[in-house]
Amino acid sequence: MKKDNILDNNYLPFAARIEDIVIESEDGSLKTFKIVFEDEADWEKWRHEPGQFAMLSVAGKGEAPIGIASSPYERDGLLFTVNRAGVVTTALHEMAVGARLGVRGPLGNGFPVDGDLKGKNIVIIAGGFAFTTLRATLLYLLENRGDFGDITVIYGARTPGMLLYRNEFLDWEKRDDINLYVTIDREAEGWHGLVGFVPQIVSQVNPSPEGARALICGPPIMIKFTMPPLEKAGWQDNQVYLSLENRMKCGIGICGHCSSGPIYVCKDGPVFTRAFLNTIPQEY
Amino acid sequence: MNSMDTPKKLIQLSKEDLLSAINGLKDVSYTVSPNFNDNAPGPGDNIIKRFMFPQPEPLLFLEREGKDMVHRPYCVISKSSLNPDDDTSHHTISDTVAETIILGIRPCDARSLWLNRLACEEDNLFSRRVDGLIIFGLLCNKGLSTCFCEDVGGGHQDVRGMDVAMIDDGDGELRLWAVSKKGLYILNRLGIYEDDIIDGLMEGATDNSHEKVGDCSLLDELMSKDMLTLYNAPFWQDIKDSCLNCGACTFLCPTCYCFDIQDEAYGKVGRRIRYWDSCMFPLFTLHASGHNPRGEKIYRVRNRFMHKFKYFIERFSHISCVGCGRCIIHCPVNIDVREVIGLMRAVS
Amino acid sequence: MANISSFKVIGINKEIEDRLRERVRALFDKGVISYFIGYRGGTLPWLPRPFIAKRPNEADLLVWNSFLALNLANYAPQALREYLSGKDGDNGAKIGIVATGCWSRNIELLIKENQIDRDQFYIIGISSRGMLSRNALFSMFKDNGYPEEIIEYDHDIEFIFSDKSIKKVNRWELVRANCKSCAVPDPVIYDEMIGSLQGKRSISEPFNEIAFIEEMDADGRWQWFKTAFKDCIRCYACRNACPLCYCPTCFVDDSRPQWLGKSIEPEDTLMFHLLRAFHCAGRCTDCGSCEAVCPKGIPMRLLTKKLIKDANELFDNLDLGVYSPNDPDF
Ligand code: SF4
Ligand code: SF4
Ligand code: SF4
Ligand code: SF4
Ligand code: SF4
Ligand code: FES
Numbered sequence: 001m002k003k004d005n006i007l008d009n010n011y012l013p014f015a016a017r018i019e020d021i022v023i024e025s026e027d028g029s030l031k032t033f034k035i036v037f038e039d040e041a042d043w044e045k046w047r048h049e050p051g052q053f054a055m056l057s058v059a060g061k062g063e064a065p066i067g068i069a070s071s072p073y074e075r076d077g078l079l080f081t082v083n084r085a086g087v088v089t090t091a092l093h094e095m096a097v098g099a100r101l102g103v104r105g106p107l108g109n110g111f112p113v114d115g116d117l118k119g120k121n122i123v124i125i126a127g128g129f130a131f132t133t134l135r136a137t138l139l140y141l142l143e144n145r146g147d148f149g150d151i152t153v154i155y156g157a158r159t160p161g162m163l164l165y166r167n168e169f170l171d172w173e174k175r176d177d178i179n180l181y182v183t184i185d186r187e188a189e190g191w192h193g194l195v196g197f198v199p200q201i202v203s204q205v206n207p208s209p210e211g212a213r214a215l216i217c218g219p220p221i222m223i224k225f226t227m228p229p230l231e232k233a234g235w236q237d238n239q240v241y242l243s244l245e246n247r248m249k250c251g252i253g254i255c256g257h258c259s260s261g262p263i264y265v266c267k268d269g270p271v272f273t274r275a276f277l278n279t280i281p282q283e284y
Numbered sequence: 285m286n287s288m289d290t291p292k293k294l295i296q297l298s299k300e301d302l303l304s305a306i307n308g309l310k311d312v313s314y315t316v317s318p319n320f321n322d323n324a325p326g327p328g329d330n331i332i333k334r335f336m337f338p339q340p341e342p343l344l345f346l347e348r349e350g351k352d353m354v355h356r357p358y359c360v361i362s363k364s365s366l367n368p369d370d371d372t373s374h375h376t377i378s379d380t381v382a383e384t385i386i387l388g389i390r391p392c393d394a395r396s397l398w399l400n401r402l403a404c405e406e407d408n409l410f411s412r413r414v415d416g417l418i419i420f421g422l423l424c425n426k427g428l429s430t431c432f433c434e435d436v437g438g439g440h441q442d443v444r445g446m447d448v449a450m451i452d453d454g455d456g457e458l459r460l461w462a463v464s465k466k467g468l469y470i471l472n473r474l475g476i477y478e479d480d481i482i483d484g485l486m487e488g489a490t491d492n493s494h495e496k497v498g499d500c501s502l503l504d505e506l507m508s509k510d511m512l513t514l515y516n517a518p519f520w521q522d523i524k525d526s527c528l529n530c531g532a533c534t535f536l537c538p539t540c541y542c543f544d545i546q547d548e549a550y551g552k553v554g555r556r557i558r559y560w561d562s563c564m565f566p567l568f569t570l571h572a573s574g575h576n577p578r579g580e581k582i583y584r585v586r587n588r589f590m591h592k593f594k595y596f597i598e599r600f601s602h603i604s605c606v607g608c609g610r611c612i613i614h615c616p617v618n619i620d621v622r623e624v625i626g627l628m629r630a631v632s
Numbered sequence: 633m634a635n636i637s638s639f640k641v642i643g644i645n646k647e648i649e650d651r652l653r654e655r656v657r658a659l660f661d662k663g664v665i666s667y668f669i670g671y672r673g674g675t676l677p678w679l680p681r682p683f684i685a686k687r688p689n690e691a692d693l694l695v696w697n698s699f700l701a702l703n704l705a706n707y708a709p710q711a712l713r714e715y716l717s718g719k720d721g722d723n724g725a726k727i728g729i730v731a732t733g734c735w736s737r738n739i740e741l742l743i744k745e746n747q748i749d750r751d752q753f754y755i756i757g758i759s760s761r762g763m764l765s766r767n768a769l770f771s772m773f774k775d776n777g778y779p780e781e782i783i784e785y786d787h788d789i790e791f792i793f794s795d796k797s798i799k800k801v802n803r804w805e806l807v808r809a810n811c812k813s814c815a816v817p818d819p820v821i822y823d824e825m826i827g828s829l830q831g832k833r834s835i836s837e838p839f840n841e842i843a844f845i846e847e848m849d850a851d852g853r854w855q856w857f858k859t860a861f862k863d864c865i866r867c868y869a870c871r872n873a874c875p876l877c878y879c880p881t882c883f884v885d886d887s888r889p890q891w892l893g894k895s896i897e898p899e900d901t902l903m904f905h906l907l908r909a910f911h912c913a914g915r916c917t918d919c920g921s922c923e924a925v926c927p928k929g930i931p932m933r934l935l936t937k938k939l940i941k942d943a944n945e946l947f948d949n950l951d952l953g954v955y956s957p958n959d960p961d962f
Binding site: 324325326339340426428429430522525526528529530531532534535536544546548557559560562565567581612613614615616617618619620622623626 | 775
């Protein structure tokens with residue numbers, strides 16, 4: 001992540017601009033931003049792995065760490081799905097197409113799509129807006145479909161209107177090489193799909209741990225209740241990958257904000273196996 | 285371990301002469317520690333911390349361009365627009381390694397630079413700044429009762445981390461010698477070295493590295509402790525009762541490097557700065573959602589000690605404490621790091 | 633590596649200390665209190681450690697001397713939150729606390745501001761003879777290092793250094809300015825007293841500390857501020873040691889909106905100190921806790937002192953910082 005024309009500065013973002021905005025959720029709290037770089041040369045250098053994140057910078061407001069939702073193969077811009085929560089994300093939500101911002105990254109480690117995941121059956125489990133980096137991951141898996149075994153996706157949101165990437169889910173549904181389970185928390189008008197919390201669906205689907213890896217993203221409470229059905233099905237902690245979130249500032253493992261025991265989520269993570277997380281203090 | 289390699293030849297010089305020689309180097313700036321003047325025992329004012337971690341430090345600048353604010357790597361504003369009392373140098377991020385002499389800091393503080401480098405190396409603003417640093421360290425004749433540099437692998441006569449080592453015996457005369465190549469270089473520039481003794485000094489003068497931790501039994505002991513057992517030890521409960529969760533201990537500590545980043549924008553211009561932050565503060569870990577992984581005081585108090593005496597060791601194989609004792613002297617409620625180390629040591 | 637330091641107290645304070653230990657033990661034994669907020673000896677003789685005793689035998693750790701500069705009222709809300717509120721079996725259990733004049737005034741204030749409940753505290757009052765200034769001590773012994781042992785008599789204090797040299801000082805030389813100008817050293821609220829009450833002290837010039845600033849014009853004051861506060865490192869020890877500063881989110885930490893900059897440039901430091909002082913206006917008891925804990929010797933107490941004076945003048949000498957539990961207006 002170096003800019004050649006000016007002096008090295010870890011904190012200087014790539015100059016970028018918003019090319020498109022999609023309102024993802026019915027309550028407007030989730031928007032997907034398509035972001036392109038001002039300088040084509042910066043874009044040429046940009047390479048990320050599924051699971052990584054970047055700092056989106058709104059000059060005058062600050063930066064927020066956001067998971068990269070686009071796959072490494074989507075080369076016409078970066079996608080970020082942003083939940084309106086803090087100062088920076090609120091400012092982002094107020095920005096229009098054409099507005100300028102900064103992108104600092106890619107940061108963090110990503111899922112080991114080229115390593116441990118290769119050749120495995122992949123079970124993706126996601127709740128709420130945490131599906132973002134898993135979208136990037138799923139697209140990567142599909143692009144390299146031959147490298148992986150069965151792909152199972154279990155995804156849940158509060159209501160149908162809170163589900164992300166609805167059009168894409170319709171496409172994925174048509175494919176016969178993904179086992180797709182989309183669920184909402186409670187019955188809703190016009191919804192004919194699954195109903196129930198993600199952990200319940202996990203226990204119904206009962207994915208086999210045989211030659212498999214699970215990638216889990218979601219609110220802490222969902223993760224907590226998803227583990228017992230997996231354990232019951234015989235999953236070991238080293239087969240389960242979690243993507244953590246913590247308060248972040250520098251994104252490069254120095255400022256200390258994102259630490260959980262000896263690790264920096266921004267640099268050593270955000271992706272960890274559950275087996276590893278068992279060995280450190282749980283401060284996330 | 286006091287690895288004072290006995291130099292082949294010491295230079296004898298009065299403080300005034302050294303100062304005026306340094307003053308004569310027009311392209312080198314310098315800062316003098318109060319210790320240099322009065323040789324009062326103990327670590328003294330923490331001038332190297334303010335050099336390593338300026339408070340605040342601009343990371344970049346902001347400028348309005350049309351409708352939007354954009355990021356700039358350089359200063360785009362005039363002297364007065366942000367802070368009328370400031371000089372412009374504050375508003376440029378230097379791209380050159382500027383030579384700066386720090387004169388008269390103690391061995392503990394010299395060691396802190398080396399330890400902080402381990403953690404902050406990848407930060408090129410930090411690295412660029414400290415690369416230009418030339419440390420004239422002043423060895424301690426005696427410490428304070430709160431000094432415990434020896435226990436954490438340093439020593440009151442430890443020259444590692446320095447470029448030039450100095451001894452003040454109280455007669456106004458300094459005895460000094462180069463400990464690193466940089467030290468040789470600067471003494472040469474100061475005209476303090478005679479050519480013919482330089483070669484003789486080279487040998488003992490090139491090793492100011494801290495790689496050899498040697499016989500720090502505390503490090504070995506802590507390294508072998510189980511992290512979660514330490515984390516779950518019951519004594520944290522009593523320690524945390526007294527703590528005010530202020531930032532005095534961490535802000536005075538030469539090996540605390542945590543920071544926060546904030547934008548300051550006024551009308552058309554602004555800057556992104558970093559400034560000291562502390563794991564003692566509740567907001568340090570607060571998520572935007574309101575969830576706080578270290579929401580209770582016990583987590584924060586424990587984190588400070590675990591970071592210095594376990595997590596840092598886990599990452600960098602060194603203790604993140606130089607034993608200067610500042611936190612002991614200034615903690616308003618007598619939370620004594622030596623006592624906490626003792627408790628950590630006793631955990632089996 | 634660090635042992636409990638040697639501190640001997642002889643005379644009045646020794647009697648108080650013995651009695652305090654005796655009473656606290658009895659209160660534990662009788663089940664009147666389940667916790668006690670007091671001071672114990674620490675690793676540095678000049679810095680006793682506030683602590684929360686949880687077992688009867690910990691009563692023997694309690695100390696009473698002239699080095700207790702931090703206002704213990706500061707711990708009351710926290711102790712309540714962490715050890716009593718909301719737990720089963722709270723019923724009737726109390727937290728004991730020892731209180732001098734100003735500490736008791738702050739306890740009273742915390743009660744009035746609904747931070748703590750009077751019924752949940754058992755207050756042992758002790759009239760204060762003035763606490764000593766750590767910074768005065770440091771500057772007095774700059775060349776000696778730190779004393780390794782202290783012996784406190786009624787009027788003199790002996791400091792013993794590592795080379796066994798002894799310095800004897802009259803305690804009044806080290807008493808803090810706020811204590812010297814304190815008119816109400818007696819506790820205003822207590823369940824029992826140890827030792828006798830002193831009555832109201834008459835102070836001829838309670839505000840002479842700030843006279844020199846009042847004489848300055850605006851420019852002079854700004855210059856004074858910049859010099860006097862230039863070493864502030866924004867560690868917030870002053871705020872955190874203050875029993876008035878209990879806000880869950882302090883204005884300095886708030887990010888929505890962000891009220892002030894976080895740097896140590898003079899504007900930001902000024903904003904922090906002025907705003908904090910104004911938050912304490914009419915509430916500050918001049919206990920000196922803020923000044924006592926500052927690692928940099930910043931005179932931030934002069935700001936609150938000035939506000940006490942202004943409040944007195946504007947509100948007709950109500951002495952806002954001096955609470956009487958019987959005050960009908962309060
Ligand atoms: S800790 Fe050691 S090196 Fe530092 S001042 Fe004390 S004696 Fe000197
Ligand atoms: S932890 Fe304390 S003794 Fe250790 S380096 Fe920091 S201030 Fe000095
Ligand atoms: S002790 Fe806390 S503030 Fe200091 S470096 Fe460690 S994490 Fe950061
Ligand atoms: S240990 Fe002492 S200095 Fe550090 S936060 Fe707690 S009270 Fe403040
Ligand atoms: S005045 Fe003192 S205690 Fe308060 S923030 Fe500044 S340095 Fe810290
Ligand atoms: S965000 Fe700074 S260390 Fe992770």
